[in-house]
Amino acid sequence: MRDPSPVPASAPGADASATVSAAPATGPRRSGGATVTFERVTKRYDPGDKGPGAVNDLSFTVPAGRICVLVGPSGCGKTTSLKMVNRLIEPTSGRILIDGVDASTRDVTELRRGIGYVIQQVGLFPHQTVGENVAVVPRLLGWSAARQRERSDELLGLVGLDPARYRDRYPSQLSGGERQRVGVARALAADPPVMLMDEPFGAVDPIVRERLQNEFLRLQQDLAKTILFVTHDIDEAIKMGDLVAVMQAGGVLAQFAPPEQLLAQPASEFVARFVGADRGLKRLSLMRVRDLPPHPAVIARPGDDAADARRRILADPFPYLLLVDAIGAPIGWLDQRAIPTSGTLSADGANAMSPLFAPETTIKDALSMLLDNEVQAGITVDRDGRALGLVTAQDIALAARPEGGPR
Amino acid sequence: MLDWGWLTSHVGAFADRTVQHVYLAAIGLLVGFLIAFALALWAVRRRRAYPPIAGLAGVVYTIPSLVLFAALVPITGISLLTAEVPLVLYTQVIFIRNIVAGFDAVPADVVEAAAGMGYTPNQRLWRVELPLAVPLIVAGLRVASVSTIGLVTITGTLGDRFGGLGFFIFEGYSRSFSTEILAGAVLSIALALAVDFLLVRAQRWLTPWTRPPAPADRLAAVETGA
Numbered sequence: 194m195r196d197p198s199p200v201p202a203s204a205p206g207a208d209a210s211a212t213v214s215a216a217p218a219t220g221p222r223r224s225g226g227a228t229v230t231f232e233r234v235t236k237r238y239d240p241g242d243k244g245p246g247a248v249n250d251l252s253f254t255v256p257a258g259r260i261c262v263l264v265g266p267s268g269c270g271k272t273t274s275l276k277m278v279n280r281l282i283e284p285t286s287g288r289i290l291i292d293g294v295d296a297s298t299r300d301v302t303e304l305r306r307g308i309g310y311v312i313q314q315v316g317l318f319p320h321q322t323v324g325e326n327v328a329v330v331p332r333l334l335g336w337s338a339a340r341q342r343e344r345s346d347e348l349l350g351l352v353g354l355d356p357a358r359y360r361d362r363y364p365s366q367l368s369g370g371e372r373q374r375v376g377v378a379r380a381l382a383a384d385p386p387v388m389l390m391d392e393p394f395g396a397v398d399p400i401v402r403e404r405l406q407n408e409f410l411r412l413q414q415d416l417a418k419t420i421l422f423v424t425h426d427i428d429e430a431i432k433m434g435d436l437v438a439v440m441q442a443g444g445v446l447a448q449f450a451p452p453e454q455l456l457a458q459p460a461s462e463f464v465a466r467f468v469g470a471d472r473g474l475k476r477l478s479l480m481r482v483r484d485l486p487p488h489p490a491v492i493a494r495p496g497d498d499a500a501d502a503r504r505r506i507l508a509d510p511f512p513y514l515l516l517v518d519a520i521g522a523p524i525g526w527l528d529q530r531a532i533p534t535s536g537t538l539s540a541d542g543a544n545a546m547s548p549l550f551a552p553e554t555t556i557k558d559a560l561s562m563l564l565d566n567e568v569q570a571g572i573t574v575d576r577d578g579r580a581l582g583l584v585t586a587q588d589i590a591l592a593a594r595p596e597g598g599p600r
Numbered sequence: 601m602l603d604w605g606w607l608t609s610h611v612g613a614f615a616d617r618t619v620q621h622v623y624l625a626a627i628g629l630l631v632g633f634l635i636a637f638a639l640a641l642w643a644v645r646r647r648r649a650y651p652p653i654a655g656l657a658g659v660v661y662t663i664p665s666l667v668l669f670a671a672l673v674p675i676t677g678i679s680l681l682t683a684e685v686p687l688v689l690y691t692q693v694i695f696i697r698n699i700v701a702g703f704d705a706v707p708a709d710v711v712e713a714a715a716g717m718g719y720t721p722n723q724r725l726w727r728v729e730l731p732l733a734v735p736l737i738v739a740g741l742r743v744a745s746v747s748t749i750g751l752v753t754i755t756g757t758l759g760d761r762f763g764g765l766g767f768f769i770f771e772g773y774s775r776s777f778s779t780e781i782l783a784g785a786v787l788s789i790a791l792a793l794a795v796d797f798l799l800v801r802a803q804r805w806l807t808p809w810t811r812p813p814a815p816a817d818r819l820a821a822v823e824t825g826a
Contacts, residue, residue: 302720
């Protein structure tokens with residue numbers, strides 16, 4: 194395990210602290226979740242029906258604190274399966290157990306209040322403020338107004354929305370990404386052990402989606418909820434899932450496996466076709482930027498001694514110096530040839546920024562962003578925007594070799 | 601042309617008849633709304649009930665008001681009931697259609713989210729669906745108010761005890777006194793416009809989420825309340 198080296202607070206001298214390392218690996222999980230078991234669950238809308246939304250003899254177990262992604266083509270019954278957990282749809286036969294208790298034996302209202310629910314269209318209440326929306330379940334549970342408000346502020350902060358700015362707004366005044374965040378905060382409000390998420394990031398553009406996915410994975414490291422997550426996007430399934438349930442037409446479970454195994458050993462022709470011919474490429478979705486070998490950047494701040502910076506960048510194989518601001522957030526690149534031999538560094542003439550990655554960004558997304566931006570390197574930043582290190586196309590190529598990966 | 605002397609000497613009568621007009625219209629609207637709300641809820645829950653309910657209300661709406669009053673007098677006599685039954689019946693088609701449309705306009709994802717988070721069906725109705733149906737319900741209330749305030753004048757056919765401002769129209773007609781007819785008509789129209797204006801303000805106050813935040817609005821609505 195690597196030691197996280199923070200960016201120095203003061204301007205760096207010629208010492209090694211002028212470089213930054215990659216992010217630390219994640220710690221062990223503590224579980225705030227419950228085990229969810231599907232036991233021979235079947236849903237038919239008409240006798241003998243194999244039509245859209247039907248589910249056929251579904252059995253699997255999601256261990257507490259894990260994300261299980263249900264993925265498959267439309268009409269494969271993945272959303273039906275999800276809605277049978279909180280009994281928006283009742284199974285025709287079979288049982289769903291939450292921590293060993295049959296969901297059908299519980300009071301349906303009480304059951305639903307104990308399960309977080311996020312849907313693609315978010316379903317925020319237009320007539321309630323953001324703060325009121327987040328506090329919906331606490332209010333139903335009869336919490337005091339003060340406790341509701343405290344909790345709703347806490348959760349808004351957790352999903353990256355400043356409570357003071359957002360609490361009194363109406364949903365119509367939010368962007369798509371902000372709405373999705375509020376939707377997640379609302380689902381977490383009563384600290385439910387189980388969360389159901391039906392294409393929760395489906396309604397936003399790819400860049401926002403990537404960021405929401407990363408933030409959610411980061412949250413999940415602390416929360417360790419048991420999450421059932423529906424998507425039709427195999428890349429999202431591979432990225433988000435600890436376990437992936439691939440479903441096919443008629444509501445049949447085609448394979449239930451960790452994503453690595455899904456890619457390496459598809460159980461059937463259908464699964465192989467569904468995960469696609471580019472399985473090697475998809476394996477890049479399994480690796481995160483934080484898994485790459487650390488690639489420290491040579492960094493400096495505007496106002497630093499130019500001669501010293503020049504000496505350091507000429508000694509590095511990568512020909513660009515990364516300029517950062519006072520807290521260590523990237524400002525832009527300086528070409529080593531453009532650095533004066535004396536005087537101080539200036540941000541004038543710095544090249545445009547590279548794409549920024551979170552430690553959770555998948556290698557596939559990172560490579561895609563590098564290609565889109567036609568640049569050689571991206572910058573990994575922490576949640577406060579401080580530069581952690583570089584990711585170059587070459588780093589990715591090395592990591593992606595067969596038998597490759599982080600060494 | 602206008603008999604100003606008559607007008608100024610009858611200010612007290614105008615006030616009394618305006619109060620009566622509001623009273624007769626308010627009863628018709630209130631009772632009509634409650635009946636229509638119950639019928640609309642039934643139609644929303646059981647979709648098959650909607651076409652016959654809306655159809656019947658539509659047929660009733662086509663009966664000329666004078667005919668309806670005349671038909672009721674032998675049964676209910678010259679009474680408040682005779683005045684109100686037609687007023688109530690004529691509101692039904694407007695209210696039912698708008699209330700059902702209001703509930704239909706509630707986004708499906710909002711209803712699903714509410715169910716999934718553990719709202720009971722009753723909580724969902726009162727705390728989620730009804731508030732979101734308010735804009736269309738108020739739209740129906742505006743049309744029904746204007747229509748009912750107009751109709752109240754016709755209750756003047758039942759005699760001097762009814763009619764609200766319509767009393768002046770009927771009396772003026774029988775006396776061939778145009779100032780009096782005009783006074784009744786203008787006041788009745790002014791009353792309809794005033795109520796419509798108040799309902800618009802009420803809706804803005806009830807549905808703050810449908811407009812950009814403007815804190816001054818609430819105060820303004822209270823001030824115009826008189």
